[in-house]
Amino acid sequence: MHTLTKMSLTPKTIETADPISKKTLEAAQKGMGMIPNMYAIMANNPALLDAYSHAYTSFRENAGFTSQEQEIIFLSVAFENECDYCMAAHSFVADKMSKVPTTVTDAIRNNTEIEDPKYKALSLFSRIMTAKRGNPSQDDINAFLNAGYTENHILGVITGIGVKTMSNYFNHVFNTPVDDAFKGRVWSK
Numbered sequence: 001m002h003t004l005t006k007m008s009l010t011p012k013t014i015e016t017a018d019p020i021s022k023k024t025l026e027a028a029q030k031g032m033g034m035i036p037n038m039y040a041i042m043a044n045n046p047a048l049l050d051a052y053s054h055a056y057t058s059f060r061e062n063a064g065f066t067s068q069e070q071e072i073i074f075l076s077v078a079f080e081n082e083c084d085y086c087m088a089a090h091s092f093v094a095d096k097m098s099k100v101p102t103t104v105t106d107a108i109r110n111n112t113e114i115e116d117p118k119y120k121a122l123s124l125f126s127r128i129m130t131a132k133r134g135n136p137s138q139d140d141i142n143a144f145l146n147a148g149y150t151e152n153h154i155l156g157v158i159t160g161i162g163v164k165t166m167s168n169y170f171n172h173v174f175n176t177p178v179d180d181a182f183k184g185r186v187w188s189k
Helices: 018-032 038-042 045-062 065-081 083-095 101-112 117-131 138-146 150-175 180-185
Strands: none
Touching: 018 038, 018 045, 038 045, 038 083, 038 150, 045 065, 045 150, 045 180, 065 101, 065 117, 065 150, 083 101, 083 150, 083 180, 101 117, 117 138, 117 150, 138 150
Protein backbone atom coordinates (compact mmCIF):
# COMPACT_ATOMS: atom_id res chain seq x y z
CA MET A 1 0.00 0.00 0.00
CA HIS A 2 1.33 3.42 -0.84
CA THR A 3 1.58 6.28 1.59
CA LEU A 4 -0.66 9.24 1.01
CA THR A 5 1.32 12.26 -0.06
CA LYS A 6 0.47 15.91 0.17
CA MET A 7 1.22 17.62 -3.10
CA SER A 8 -0.11 21.06 -3.84
CA LEU A 9 -0.12 21.75 -7.57
CA THR A 10 -3.18 23.67 -8.64
CA PRO A 11 -5.35 21.88 -11.20
CA LYS A 12 -5.25 23.59 -14.58
CA THR A 13 -8.28 24.62 -16.57
CA ILE A 14 -8.62 25.19 -20.29
CA GLU A 15 -8.08 28.90 -19.56
CA THR A 16 -4.98 28.45 -17.34
CA ALA A 17 -3.21 25.59 -19.14
CA ASP A 18 -0.24 26.03 -21.48
CA PRO A 19 -1.01 25.61 -25.22
CA ILE A 20 -0.04 21.90 -25.31
CA SER A 21 -2.09 20.92 -22.27
CA LYS A 22 -4.96 23.18 -23.34
CA LYS A 23 -5.52 21.03 -26.46
CA THR A 24 -5.68 17.85 -24.39
CA LEU A 25 -8.03 19.40 -21.83
CA GLU A 26 -10.30 20.68 -24.61
CA ALA A 27 -10.37 17.22 -26.21
CA ALA A 28 -11.23 15.63 -22.85
CA GLN A 29 -14.03 18.14 -22.25
CA LYS A 30 -15.42 17.50 -25.72
CA GLY A 31 -15.04 13.70 -25.63
CA MET A 32 -16.04 12.98 -22.03
CA GLY A 33 -18.09 16.01 -21.14
CA MET A 34 -15.67 16.70 -18.29
CA ILE A 35 -12.02 17.19 -17.51
CA PRO A 36 -10.93 14.40 -15.15
CA ASN A 37 -9.08 15.55 -12.03
CA MET A 38 -6.06 13.53 -13.16
CA TYR A 39 -5.82 15.46 -16.44
CA ALA A 40 -6.26 18.83 -14.72
CA ILE A 41 -3.35 18.18 -12.37
CA MET A 42 -1.18 16.43 -15.00
CA ALA A 43 -1.58 19.60 -17.09
CA ASN A 44 0.97 21.27 -14.83
CA ASN A 45 3.59 19.41 -16.85
CA PRO A 46 2.77 19.39 -20.56
CA ALA A 47 5.27 16.58 -21.23
CA LEU A 48 3.44 14.24 -18.86
CA LEU A 49 -0.08 15.02 -20.04
CA ASP A 50 0.95 15.00 -23.71
CA ALA A 51 2.86 11.71 -23.40
CA TYR A 52 0.05 10.08 -21.43
CA SER A 53 -2.62 11.32 -23.85
CA HIS A 54 -0.77 10.16 -26.95
CA ALA A 55 0.17 6.78 -25.47
CA TYR A 56 -3.39 6.24 -24.23
CA THR A 57 -4.89 7.07 -27.63
CA SER A 58 -2.38 4.91 -29.48
CA PHE A 59 -3.01 1.98 -27.14
CA ARG A 60 -6.77 2.32 -27.70
CA GLU A 61 -6.39 2.52 -31.48
CA ASN A 62 -3.41 0.29 -32.26
CA ALA A 63 -2.68 -2.33 -29.58
CA GLY A 64 -4.87 -5.04 -31.12
CA PHE A 65 -7.34 -5.51 -28.28
CA THR A 66 -11.11 -5.08 -28.08
CA SER A 67 -12.38 -2.29 -25.83
CA GLN A 68 -13.29 -4.94 -23.23
CA GLU A 69 -9.78 -6.39 -23.32
CA GLN A 70 -8.27 -2.90 -23.04
CA GLU A 71 -10.18 -2.28 -19.80
CA ILE A 72 -9.14 -5.68 -18.45
CA ILE A 73 -5.50 -4.74 -19.03
CA PHE A 74 -5.92 -1.28 -17.49
CA LEU A 75 -7.82 -2.63 -14.47
CA SER A 76 -5.34 -5.46 -13.93
CA VAL A 77 -2.36 -3.10 -14.03
CA ALA A 78 -4.11 -0.58 -11.76
CA PHE A 79 -4.96 -3.40 -9.33
CA GLU A 80 -1.37 -4.61 -9.27
CA ASN A 81 -0.11 -1.04 -8.78
CA GLU A 82 -2.82 -0.36 -6.15
CA CYS A 83 -4.11 2.77 -7.90
CA ASP A 84 -7.42 3.74 -6.29
CA TYR A 85 -8.12 6.50 -8.84
CA CYS A 86 -7.56 4.32 -11.93
CA MET A 87 -9.50 1.42 -10.45
CA ALA A 88 -12.52 3.70 -9.98
CA ALA A 89 -12.15 5.43 -13.36
CA HIS A 90 -11.60 2.27 -15.40
CA SER A 91 -14.33 0.36 -13.56
CA PHE A 92 -16.68 3.16 -14.61
CA VAL A 93 -15.42 3.04 -18.22
CA ALA A 94 -15.64 -0.78 -18.22
CA ASP A 95 -19.23 -0.67 -16.97
CA LYS A 96 -20.60 2.25 -18.97
CA MET A 97 -18.58 2.45 -22.19
CA SER A 98 -16.68 -0.77 -22.90
CA LYS A 99 -19.45 -3.03 -21.58
CA VAL A 100 -17.13 -5.42 -19.78
CA PRO A 101 -19.28 -7.94 -17.91
CA THR A 102 -19.56 -6.69 -14.32
CA THR A 103 -18.59 -10.15 -13.11
CA VAL A 104 -15.21 -9.71 -14.84
CA THR A 105 -14.65 -6.17 -13.56
CA ASP A 106 -15.64 -7.18 -10.04
CA ALA A 107 -13.38 -10.25 -10.15
CA ILE A 108 -10.40 -8.03 -11.00
CA ARG A 109 -11.37 -5.49 -8.32
CA ASN A 110 -11.85 -8.23 -5.69
CA ASN A 111 -8.89 -10.39 -6.73
CA THR A 112 -11.14 -13.36 -7.42
CA GLU A 113 -11.15 -15.74 -10.36
CA ILE A 114 -12.41 -14.61 -13.76
CA GLU A 115 -14.55 -17.36 -15.28
CA ASP A 116 -13.93 -16.53 -18.96
CA PRO A 117 -10.63 -18.32 -19.77
CA LYS A 118 -9.39 -15.77 -22.31
CA TYR A 119 -10.15 -12.76 -20.09
CA LYS A 120 -8.62 -14.62 -17.15
CA ALA A 121 -5.39 -15.22 -19.10
CA LEU A 122 -5.23 -11.58 -20.20
CA SER A 123 -5.74 -10.25 -16.68
CA LEU A 124 -3.26 -12.68 -15.19
CA PHE A 125 -0.59 -11.96 -17.82
CA SER A 126 -1.05 -8.19 -17.38
CA ARG A 127 -0.65 -8.56 -13.62
CA ILE A 128 2.37 -10.86 -13.96
CA MET A 129 4.08 -8.48 -16.37
CA THR A 130 3.45 -5.59 -13.97
CA ALA A 131 4.50 -7.45 -10.83
CA LYS A 132 7.59 -8.99 -12.46
CA ARG A 133 8.51 -5.68 -14.11
CA GLY A 134 8.43 -7.11 -17.60
CA ASN A 135 10.23 -10.35 -16.78
CA PRO A 136 7.64 -13.12 -17.23
CA SER A 137 8.72 -16.74 -17.21
CA GLN A 138 8.40 -18.85 -20.33
CA ASP A 139 5.51 -20.64 -18.59
CA ASP A 140 3.78 -17.26 -18.09
CA ILE A 141 4.21 -16.48 -21.80
CA ASN A 142 3.07 -19.94 -22.89
CA ALA A 143 -0.09 -19.74 -20.76
CA PHE A 144 -0.94 -16.39 -22.38
CA LEU A 145 -0.27 -17.68 -25.90
CA ASN A 146 -2.19 -20.91 -25.23
CA ALA A 147 -5.25 -18.81 -24.30
CA GLY A 148 -5.41 -17.56 -27.90
CA TYR A 149 -3.22 -14.48 -27.78
CA THR A 150 -0.15 -13.83 -29.92
CA GLU A 151 3.34 -12.48 -29.39
CA ASN A 152 2.06 -9.22 -30.87
CA HIS A 153 -0.49 -9.06 -28.05
CA ILE A 154 2.42 -9.21 -25.59
CA LEU A 155 3.64 -5.96 -27.14
CA GLY A 156 0.15 -4.52 -26.67
CA VAL A 157 0.14 -5.52 -23.00
CA ILE A 158 3.50 -3.77 -22.59
CA THR A 159 1.97 -0.63 -24.12
CA GLY A 160 -0.99 -0.79 -21.72
CA ILE A 161 1.36 -1.20 -18.77
CA GLY A 162 3.36 1.83 -19.91
CA VAL A 163 0.23 3.97 -20.17
CA LYS A 164 -1.11 2.89 -16.79
CA THR A 165 2.26 3.19 -15.08
CA MET A 166 2.32 6.90 -15.95
CA SER A 167 -1.14 7.47 -14.54
CA ASN A 168 -0.79 5.11 -11.57
CA TYR A 169 2.47 6.68 -10.40
CA PHE A 170 1.08 10.16 -10.92
CA ASN A 171 -2.04 9.34 -8.90
CA HIS A 172 0.05 7.85 -6.09
CA VAL A 173 2.17 10.97 -5.76
CA PHE A 174 -0.72 13.42 -6.05
CA ASN A 175 -3.40 11.35 -4.28
CA THR A 176 -5.76 12.47 -7.05
CA PRO A 177 -9.34 12.88 -5.82
CA VAL A 178 -11.78 10.54 -7.57
CA ASP A 179 -14.11 12.47 -9.87
CA ASP A 180 -17.80 12.52 -8.97
CA ALA A 181 -18.57 10.59 -12.18
CA PHE A 182 -16.42 7.66 -10.96
CA LYS A 183 -17.46 7.63 -7.28
CA GLY A 184 -19.93 4.79 -7.79
CA ARG A 185 -16.91 2.54 -8.38
CA VAL A 186 -14.57 3.78 -5.62
CA TRP A 187 -12.03 1.10 -4.73
CA SER A 188 -9.34 0.53 -2.16
CA LYS A 189 -7.17 -2.50 -1.63
